[in-house]
Amino acid sequence: MPRKIRMGMVGGSTDAFIGAVHRRAAIMDGEIELVCGAFSSSPEKSKATGRALYLPDERVYGTYEEMIQQEKKLPKGERMDFVVIVTPNHVHHGPTKMALENGFHVVCDKPITLNTAEAEEIVALVKETGLLFCLTHNYTGYPMVKEARHLIRSGALGQIRKVIVEYPQGWLATLVEATGNKQAAWRTDPARSGAAGGLGDIGTHAENLAEYITGLKITEVCADLTIFVEGRLLDDDAHILLRFDNGAKGILQNSQIANGEENDLNIRVYGEHGGLQWKQMEPNTLIHKTQEGVRIIRTGVGNLSEAAQVHTRIPAGHPEGYFEAFANLYRNFALAVRAYEIGHKPDPLFDFPSAEDGLRGMKFIDTVIASNESDTKWTPFHE
Amino acid sequence: MPRKIRMGMVGGSTDAFIGAVHRRAAIMDGEIELVCGAFSSSPEKSKATGRALYLPDERVYGTYEEMIQQEKKLPKGERMDFVVIVTPNHVHHGPTKMALENGFHVVCDKPITLNTAEAEEIVALVKETGLLFCLTHNYTGYPMVKEARHLIRSGALGQIRKVIVEYPQGWLATLVEATGNKQAAWRTDPARSGAAGGLGDIGTHAENLAEYITGLKITEVCADLTIFVEGRLLDDDAHILLRFDNGAKGILQNSQIANGEENDLNIRVYGEHGGLQWKQMEPNTLIHKTQEGVRIIRTGVGNLSEAAQVHTRIPAGHPEGYFEAFANLYRNFALAVRAYEIGHKPDPLFDFPSAEDGLRGMKFIDTVIASNESDTKWTPFHE
Amino acid sequence: MPRKIRMGMVGGSTDAFIGAVHRRAAIMDGEIELVCGAFSSSPEKSKATGRALYLPDERVYGTYEEMIQQEKKLPKGERMDFVVIVTPNHVHHGPTKMALENGFHVVCDKPITLNTAEAEEIVALVKETGLLFCLTHNYTGYPMVKEARHLIRSGALGQIRKVIVEYPQGWLATLVEATGNKQAAWRTDPARSGAAGGLGDIGTHAENLAEYITGLKITEVCADLTIFVEGRLLDDDAHILLRFDNGAKGILQNSQIANGEENDLNIRVYGEHGGLQWKQMEPNTLIHKTQEGVRIIRTGVGNLSEAAQVHTRIPAGHPEGYFEAFANLYRNFALAVRAYEIGHKPDPLFDFPSAEDGLRGMKFIDTVIASNESDTKWTPFHE
Amino acid sequence: MPRKIRMGMVGGSTDAFIGAVHRRAAIMDGEIELVCGAFSSSPEKSKATGRALYLPDERVYGTYEEMIQQEKKLPKGERMDFVVIVTPNHVHHGPTKMALENGFHVVCDKPITLNTAEAEEIVALVKETGLLFCLTHNYTGYPMVKEARHLIRSGALGQIRKVIVEYPQGWLATLVEATGNKQAAWRTDPARSGAAGGLGDIGTHAENLAEYITGLKITEVCADLTIFVEGRLLDDDAHILLRFDNGAKGILQNSQIANGEENDLNIRVYGEHGGLQWKQMEPNTLIHKTQEGVRIIRTGVGNLSEAAQVHTRIPAGHPEGYFEAFANLYRNFALAVRAYEIGHKPDPLFDFPSAEDGLRGMKFIDTVIASNESDTKWTPFHE
Structure with a gap:
């Protein structure tokens, strides 16, 4: 009898x-379907959340350790199939490790861990267990991101020369973390967020997106990180020059103090024969520029790649957005779980970010921080 | 024990x-949660759909009559709480009526019925039974539509003078219904779609949106309907002059032959003191124009109305789209069901379109068709 | 010796x-070059204007009659070659007539005259004298308007089906004419502006643009004119259904009370195979839509028509605007004057609006006003 | 008797x-008015150009030396008042110097000279002679650039933190200079263009715009220049990190290989309280962002600064573009010449770029090139 994951x-x-x-x-x-949870370090809050989500009390746990241990005892088909981890960064490594060690697949919010050492451990554990792991670099789930990647892979731009990727936000333009804002509090706290602030929170999305779309690897960086808001403990702005493995050059900038910006993740890629531009705030539009003119590629319109098509749910002109891109990762992960259960490899068309992508993000953070502290122009980005 | 609807x-x-x-x-x-269905007039197809949706076979029915009868026998809490009807137009009235008569609330895809007489029957039945009914004029679920309505209600534009509402599509620019396209086939078939083609399919969304946002009622129309594609049986283009109950004037145009248009539902409203513009293809942006300048109002940014806020799920800049607006209707309907069960009235802040809205849409179709056939300039729109 | 006109x-x-x-x-x-003028009905003001323009006093006249008489006495090459008329509408016919009768070519601001009878006289006089006449429907001078016309002529859209043309402004949303605003005063005064307000001022631009771009002729109209601002004497808003000579349908709307709109003249044309969209506020962009996707055509980019090219002065991305489009009419008129002087016909590639276009505009006004006053739906537009 | 300059x-x-x-x-x-010229190093071409411009032959010269000498002999009021220099970069210094030494004011196309030493000489000569000098950094002539500068000066953004300025073009994405394109040939030739390619051609516009709008000075740069097109002799792409004198950080990037880009000069400035965004390809729009929302500021709309108003010619919605911004420099220069003639200082409201701005541009080029060749991250930008 088929059932939901x-x-x-x-x-x-x-x-x-x-x-x-x-x-x-x-x-x-x-x-x-959601079948259980350890929603909070406070058992009361966890219970209350479980009830708000219409879960039976017995499937709501006080700690993740308890959840993993108890669920493991349930028969397959009743117990959870995978764990999703949506805690602050410093509580990624623990539950991921324990879940993998107890035979559960894992979906983990980004970044993979608090630091590189932890990430390396997770990568090794994923390899060792053969279990599935998905890191939710959700922006790669947009159909027009898939189309951009397809176009570049298929040579539409020729050799890539120049990449500009940006992720400006403005919400931390003042010392919001001092006002009781929980989101701001943990994201600007080194103990919970790690060595990087905005760089880890959103800069790694930009890095991941640039490498995902172009298929290139960053090999050197030159970084200027700033804390603009007095009293803040972690970077709230990053200006970074990039060099890529094929000789392309790039710029990555992210900010949390770009007053008035919402979540303007965007990328421009230029090759020998043309350019592409995509903005997450208008995600169903991909702009393809050449010297002969501009083509507006739209989700659901015309002759799109299979990759774009299988990540689209509705006809053109009905905007799909953030949740749908995010859901593409989950849908693909569910397909991978089903494939796993019959001993198949995941279909690469239905891809999702891996633990290796997460480790790369952690190393990117390390490299940028090292560059920021260095007087030498270029700092190599070692895999 | 709380549970899902x-x-x-x-x-x-x-x-x-x-x-x-x-x-x-x-x-x-x-x-x-979805607990049962009669998904097709073909029992095999219905069964297969049920399985694809991970429903138990015993809750998948061959006909809606069977579903309603069988579900009614189940104890409350196990049986369905409401029926949603997503069949072609000619199969709206039957299941709606039977569901209401058997004590089930109803959500019905738009239009409410095939014709006005049926619609009047449904309106009467809703009143009589006191059950809940939601017609999915989904575009009214967007937060920026709520904000537009709020601004107009609160007098930001002053007296409304001019309304331009449009819903151009291009997908029926050729005789697609002759190519095996199922969506095109029933929508252009008078037996299944009713007396109107594009007018009923999308024109009524425009009419509903204009009245919803402005709070005005259309009182007269002057229509020019066209069938541009040879061999088509129903209108594929509509140009309509409008007059409103406060003296405002308007234009409504919809099209299925506007080659290259996707689902460009949009509205512009001008009052004594300013104008508003909204486009469903960029739904998180509302433009407020005055002679002093233009203000871009964005979902999640700044000091928005409570109505906009309670229909928004994520921070600004992460686009919510078609599914989320649609889901706002369902969320509100679920709240109304919960209120109903404890004998409360629905909270008007969490509104959804009613059977009366559906009846009004049917009468709008009748009025426009009458106007189209008349040589007299203005045809009154009687409620 | 070559010299300026x-x-x-x-x-x-x-x-x-x-x-x-x-x-x-x-x-x-x-x-x-400007060599003389009768700039005002006040001789002092005329003189002062002449000095501000660095004209010698002896070439600045108190009346247009004086100017025409005196200039005629000067030797060719010294005297003016043509007269440009930029007075309010009621002072178009007089100087045009006198100029033509005295052998001077004429450029006249739009509308051609105060009413149709005057316009017919001018058309006849132009024919009789063989002199050159340009009506400054300036919007047809934009390169992307030329490109749109070229694409439609060359069949890129197939048979035209639907035309939406709009010219909303907001500057007369209040009774500005009562505040001492000179522009508003004469434009809302029947004695100086004619039988139409906004319809004549901007609606005829929309009519002219639609016919120019599509090559179609309007054959029937159904109009709803309004005076929204209390105390105003002429229409400040127009909603008009159109029918064209090839069976196409259309909508024309113009407004001076669309609060917050600047000069948003725009047109959308849909044919069997695609659509075009142009907005004068972003005049260097022409959008070509088909079911396969959207192409952004830009002034100066790629393989444009000769008509677009010869009306463009600078490389792409350096915006040309209102003055440059206007100047295209003058440049073309200057070329026609040079051709005239050697007995040649004007080159149709370097076109400009004619007296017949002006007469057509006057008849359009008459027809729309008649329609507005009629209870019959359609009023024929007789040439 | 007043006359034109x-x-x-x-x-x-x-x-x-x-x-x-x-x-x-x-x-x-x-x-x-144009009264004379030495239009080409070829006397025949110069003569032909003079005739095409309707100049008398005797005012068309074979060399600039001849022009300056001969014009000087003419009586004031007949002779030219100023020289404009529009030759390739290596022929800026010579005529500028000679013009100044002979008592003529100068307008010079950018860059001021071929190198810094020449520029210093010109700056000294301007000071010494007290004559007027205008460098045509034309983008500072746009009304919305004036408005942006005004808003920042008046504190609307608070302390500036972050500046992103870009000037991407795509026209040199291939070795166009090898195809006979004259514009490409001299711009990519070190002998005629100087030590920099795109950096000098367009990067200095970006630098000038950033400093003009923000009122800040760049104090350090970290540059990565590239020649992407094989066979090219000068940089065709520049990625530069910036630091400003108030602690702000920035990025400047320019490119001639950004395939499909036209002349997308654009700037974003973020301060403590808000951000501004301007794009020269839509020059009549200035976007003002704050956490409370976005305001679209438009040329001619609402309560603009005097600086914006005096650089605007027509009502809102009629686009002014490249020529008009350029003309603002000339109009202001003409006013300065008139002021000079009666011994007045130029009015700072009617400003134009100076020789010092030109020298700063040359030093910027030197600094960026030094940075590009250095392994040290930051290279100071000494005035």
């Missing part, structure tokens, strides 16, 4: 932001 | 389009 | 608006 | 591009 959640109590995003994304396509 | 679906087999939209919208906020 | 101006004193536009447009390409 | 041109034969731009810009406002 069963998800257990670590973190994501009702006053968190990203937990609800994951829940909506996970269930959107009817392939996954 | 339980939904049974009529129509929506896996090769239909709108069924999957409803399913995604219904479950998005974790308040509703 | 010499222009004499009627109207356009320093406190007028459109006179300065004409002067800049006329001289832009170095083909025309 | 008289201009003599060096360079700008009919097959050049920028000469015609200067001529149109200079005459646009009726304050300046």
Whole structure:
């Protein structure tokens, strides 16, 4: 009897932001259901969240350790199939490790861990266990990101020369973390967020997107990180020159103090024969520029790549957005779980970011921080 | 013990389009679950759809009559709480009526029925039974539509003078219905779609949106309907002059032959003191124009109305789209069901379109068709 | 010895608006120079304007009659070659007639005259004298308007089906004419503006643009004109259904009370195979839509028509605007004057609006006003 | 007797591009007339250009030396008042110097000279002679650039933190200079263009714009220049990190290989309280962002600064573009010449770029090139 894939959640109590995003994304396509959770380090809050989500009390746990241990005892088909981890960064490594060690697949919010050493351990554990791991670099789930990647792979731009990727936000333009804002508090706290602030929070999305779309690897960086807001402990702005493995050059800039910007992740890629431009705030539009003119590529319109098509749900002109891109990762992960259960490899058309991508993000952070502290222009980015 | 609201679906087999939209919208906020369905007039197709949706076979029915009868026998809490109807137009009235008569609330895809007489019957039945009915004029679920309505209600534009509402599509620019396209086939077939083609399919969305946002009522129309594509049986283009109950004037145009247009529903409203503009293809932006300048109002940014806020899920700059607007109707309907169960009235802040809205849409179709056939300039729109 | 074409101006004193536009447009390409003027009905104001324009006092006249008489006495090459008329509408016919009767070519601001009878007289006089006449429907001078016309002529859209043309402004949303605003005063005064307000001022631009781009003729109209601002004497808003000679349908709307709109003249044309969209506020962009996707056509980019190319002065991305489009009419008129002097016909590639276009505009006004006053739906538009 | 200011041109034969731009810009406002020229190093070409411009043969010279000498002999009021220099970069210093030494004011196309030593000489000479000098950094002439500068000066953004300025073009994405393209040939030739390619051609516009708008000075740069097109001799792409004198950080990037880009000069400035964004390809729009929302500031709309108003010619919605911005420099220069003649200082409201701005641009080029060749991250930018 076919059934939905069963998800257990670590973190994501009702006053968190990203937990609800994951829940909506996970269930959107009817392939996954939430069956249990350890939603908070406070057992009361965890229980209350479970009830708000209509979970039976017995499947709501006080700690992730308890959840993993108890669920493991349930028969397959009843127990959760995978764990999703939506806690602050410093509580990524623990539950991921324990889940993998106990035979559960893992979906983990980005970044993979608090630091590179932890990330390396997770990568090794994923390899060792053969279990599935998805890091939610959600922006790669947009159909027009898939199309951009397809166009570049298929040579539409020729050799890539120049990449400009940006992720400006403005919400931390003042010392919001001192006002009781929980989101701001943990993201600007080295103990919970890691060595990087905005760079880790959003800069790594930009890095991941640039490498995902272009298929190139960054090999050198030259970084200027700033803390603009007095009293803040972590970077809130990053200006970074990039060099890529094929000789292309690039710029990555992210900011949390770009007053008035919302979540303007965007990328421009230029090759020998043309350019592409994509903005997450208008995600269903991909602009293809050549010297002969500009073509507006739209989700659902015309002759798109299979990759774009299988990540689209509705006809053109009905905007799909953030949740749908996020859900594409979950849908693909669900397909991979089903494939896993019959001993198949995941279909690369239905891809999702891996633990290796997560490790690369951690090393990117290390490299940028090293560059920022160096007087030498270029700092190599070692894999 | 709190539980999710339980939904049974009529129509929506896996090769239909709108069924999957409803399913995604219904479950998005974790308040509703699909528990049963009569997904197709073919019992095999219905069964197959049920399995693809991971429903138990015993809750998948061959006909809606069977579904309603069988579900009614189940104990409350196990049986469905409401029926959603996502069949072609000519199969709206039957299941709606039977559901209401058997004590089930109803969500019905638009238009409410095939014709006005049927619609009047449904309106009467809703009143009589006191049950809840939601017509999915989904575009009214967008937060920026709520904000536009709020601004106009609060007098930001002063007295409304001029309304331009448009819904151009291009997908029927050729005789697509002759190529085996199922969506095109029933929408251009008078037996299944009713007396109107594009006017009923999308023109009524424009009419509903204009009245919803402005709070005005159309009182007269002057229509020029066209069938541009040879061999087509129903209108594929409509140009309509409008007059409103406060003296405002308007234009409504919809088209299915506007080659290259996707789903460009948009509205511009001008009052004594300013104007508003909204486009469903960029739904998170509302433009407020005055002679002093232009203000871009964005979902999630700044000091928005409570109505906009409670229909928004994520921070600004992460685009919410078609599914989320649709889901707002379902979320609000779920809240109304919960209120109903404890004997409360629905909270008007969490509104959704009613059977009366559906009847009004049917009368609008009648009026426009009468106007189109008349040599007199103005045809009154009687409620 | 080659020399610049010499222009004499009627109207356009320093406190007028459109006179300065004409002067800049006329001289832009170095083909025309201003040599004399009767700038105002006040001789002092005329003199002062002449001095501000660095004209010698003896070439600044108190009346247009004086100017025409005196200039005629000067030797060819010294005297003006043509007259430009930039007075309010009621002073178009007089100087045009006198100029033509005295052998001077004429450029006239739009509308051609105060009413149709006057316009017919001018058309006849132009034919009789064989002199050159240009009506400054300036919007047809934009390169992307030329490109749109070329694409439609060359069949890129197939048979045209649907035309939406709009010209909303907001500057007369209040009774500005009562505040001492000179521009508003004469434009809303039937004695100086004619039988139409906004319809004549901007609606005829929309009519002219639609017919120019599509090559179609309007054959029937159904109009709803409004005076929204209390105390105003002429229409400030127009909603008009159109039918064209090839069976196409259309909508024309113009407004002066669309609060917050600047000069948003725009047109959308849909044919069997695609659509085109152009907006004068972003005039260097022409959008070509088909079901396969959207192409952005830009002034100066790629393989444009000769018509677009010869009306463009600078490389792509350096915006040409209102003055340059206006100047294209003058440049073309100057070329026609040079051709005239050697007995050649004007080159149709370098076109400009004619007296017949002006007469057509006057008849359009008559027809729309008749329709507005009629209870019959359609009023024929007789040439 | 008032008269127009008289201009003599060096360079700008009919097959050049920028000469015609200067001529149109200079005459646009009726304050300046072209009276003589040495349009080409070929006397025949110069003569032919003079005739095409309707100049008398005796005012068309074979060399700039001849022009300056001969014009000097003419009585004041007949002779040229100033020289405009529109030759390739290596022929800026010579005519500028000679003009100043002979008592003529100078307008010079950018860059001021071929190198810094020459620029210093010109700056000294301007100071010494007290004559007027205008460098045509034309983009500072746009009304919305004036408005942006005004807003920042008036504190609307608070302390500036972050500046992103870009000037991407795509026209040199291939080795165009090898195809006979004259514009490409001299711009990529070190002997005629100087030590920098795109950096000097367009990067200095970006530098000038950033400093002009923000009022800040760049104090350090970290540059990565590239020649992407094989066989090219000068940089065609520049990625530069910036630091400003108030602690702000920035990025400047320019490119001639950004395939499909036209002339997308654009700037974003973020301060403590808000951000501003301007793009020269949509120059009449200035976007003001704050955490409360976005305001679209438009040329001619609402309560603009005096600086914006006096650089605007027509009502809102009628796009002014490249020529008009360029003409603002000339109009202001003409006002300065008139002020000079009566012993007044120029009015700072009617400003134009100076020789010092030109020298700063040359030093910027030197600094960026030094940075590019250095392994040290930051290279100081000494005034």
